Amino acid sequence: MYPKITLKRGKDKPVLAHHPWIFSGAIARADDAHDSDTVDVFDAGGAWLARGYYNSRSQIAVRLWTWNRDEAVDRAFLRGRLARAFAERNAWIDRDATDAYRLVNAESDLMPGLVVDRYADFVVVQFLTLGIEKEKKEITELIAELVKPQGIYERSDVDVREKEGLGSSVGVLYGGEPPDRIEVCENGFRFLVDVKRGHKTGFYLDQSENRRRVADLTGFQKPVRSELLNVFSYTGAFSIYACAANPNVHAVNLDASADALNLARENMRLNGCEANGEFVEGDAFHALRRYRDEGRSFDAIILDPPKFVYSQSQLQAGLRGYKDINLLAFKLLKPGGTLVTFSCSGLVSADLFQKVIFGAAQDAGRDAQIIAKLSQAPDHPILLSFPESEYLKGLVCRVM
Numbered sequence: 001m002y003p004k005i006t007l008k009r010g011k012d013k014p015v016l017a018h019h020p021w022i023f024s025g026a027i028a029r030a031d032d033a034h035d036s037d038t039v040d041v042f043d044a045g046g047a048w049l050a051r052g053y054y055n056s057r058s059q060i061a062v063r064l065w066t067w068n069r070d071e072a073v074d075r076a077f078l079r080g081r082l083a084r085a086f087a088e089r090n091a092w093i094d095r096d097a098t099d100a101y102r103l104v105n106a107e108s109d110l111m112p113g114l115v116v117d118r119y120a121d122f123v124v125v126q127f128l129t130l131g132i133e134k135e136k137k138e139i140t141e142l143i144a145e146l147v148k149p150q151g152i153y154e155r156s157d158v159d160v161r162e163k164e165g166l167g168s169s170v171g172v173l174y175g176g177e178p179p180d181r182i183e184v185c186e187n188g189f190r191f192l193v194d195v196k197r198g199h200k201t202g203f204y205l206d207q208s209e210n211r212r213r214v215a216d217l218t219g220f221q222k223p224v225r226s227e228l229l230n231v232f233s234y235t236g237a238f239s240i241y242a243c244a245a246n247p248n249v250h251a252v253n254l255d256a257s258a259d260a261l262n263l264a265r266e267n268m269r270l271n272g273c274e275a276n277g278e279f280v281e282g283d284a285f286h287a288l289r290r291y292r293d294e295g296r297s298f299d300a301i302i303l304d305p306p307k308f309v310y311s312q313s314q315l316q317a318g319l320r321g322y323k324d325i326n327l328l329a330f331k332l333l334k335p336g337g338t339l340v341t342f343s344c345s346g347l348v349s350a351d352l353f354q355k356v357i358f359g360a361a362q363d364a365g366r367d368a369q370i371i372a373k374l375s376q377a378p379d380h381p382i383l384l385s386f387p388e389s390e391y392l393k394g395l396v397c398r399v400m
């Protein structure tokens with residue numbers, strides 16, 4: 001018997017539809033439930049609905065584990081959920097070409113609050129919530145057993161933990177400490193990843209498919225010199241794919257982080273294309289204006305900015321940010337050039353993003369076509385019952 005959560009009348013619909021979140025406003029009574037407890041959720045009439053974990057300090061008061069009353073949340077259950085997620089990746093990832101990928105994508109893999117990423121022989125984990133923090137020891141042991149990595153490293157240094165009443169937590173959970181740079185493979189390309197200090201768990205794994213698509217679509221195949229501006233380049237991944245597609249690409253990597261650019265240079269060297277690279281440290285909003293004022297132009301521009309919108313209150317400012325950089329990019333493109341533009345803000349829908357890009361093209365006085373729509377890589381699945389898990393969208397636009 002788990003502690004009992006009773007919903008307000010009429011608040012059972014999303015739970016019945018297998019949405020994994022219950023907001024605090026939907027709860028009528030939490031009786032004897034304590035924070036981090038596994039709880040049973042009942043509708044106002046007393047019918048059992050689902051099982052999850054509870055945190056009164058979070059607006060997302062319950063995150064659901066299961067809609068099957070026979071499933072206890074114990075070691076065997078966690079083992080089953082992890083094994084399913086691992087098997088799903090093993091079924092399609094070409095392990096000879098790719099050894100860096102997401103093994104568990106939190107709610108989308110029915111493991112709310114848990115991120116598990118593989119980087120060659122190491123595993124990097126994030127425990128984003130109090131309820132999953134409670135299972136840390138068990139989950140670490142199970143990953144060690146199922147994946148047999150050299151080490152498991154925790155990168156729970158994320159702001160969302162504050163909303164759960166948790167501080168940050170970083171360090172070795174199992175095995176050896178990862179080196180400062182782990183060499184990994186993605187689609188046959190080699191990358192050095194700093195899992196201890198890099199962004200997220202070290203690398204933007206969600207862009208793996210898009211890097212390939214973009215190299216295919218930008219026309220880099222043609223053996224003519226081609227100017228690429230890779231804005232928000234981080235460690236240079238998009239540039240490396242592009243240079244491999246056409247050795248005559250000159251790739252300007254622009255980022256605010258000197259550490260990221262140092263690694264970008266090393267990564268380009270590792271893939272034999274350092275000579276194609278230029279590395280510019282600076283603020284994208286300023287640099288794009290400077291390029292405009294200097295009259296520079298490019299055959300392709302990639303815009304992969306960080307998340308601009310974290311809450312509804314930031315939506316308008318975020319949209320202005322997207323419009324600004326995209327307008328400048330449209331102005332910098334040669335006729336026939338390609339704009340590859342992303343938003344990873346979940347609160348900006350694909351439709352809304354497309355409208356912003358349309359507005360940017362109009363204001364730049366350019367006509368453009370969408371030649372591809374991009375999303376997050378398949379190791380970052382979108383749970384159908386949880387539309388919030390869709391966050392990354394991209395448009396490949398050709399200027400006419």
Ligand code: SAH
Pocket residue numbers: 203204207232233234235236237238254255256257260282283284285304305306
């Ligand atoms: N395209 C990258 C991921 C980009 S992540 C890849 O494929 O790996 C976003 C990047 O934007 C980070 O590297 C961050 O350092 C950089 N950044 C954030 N704000 C910036 C700004 N105002 N100007 C330039 N770069 C910025």
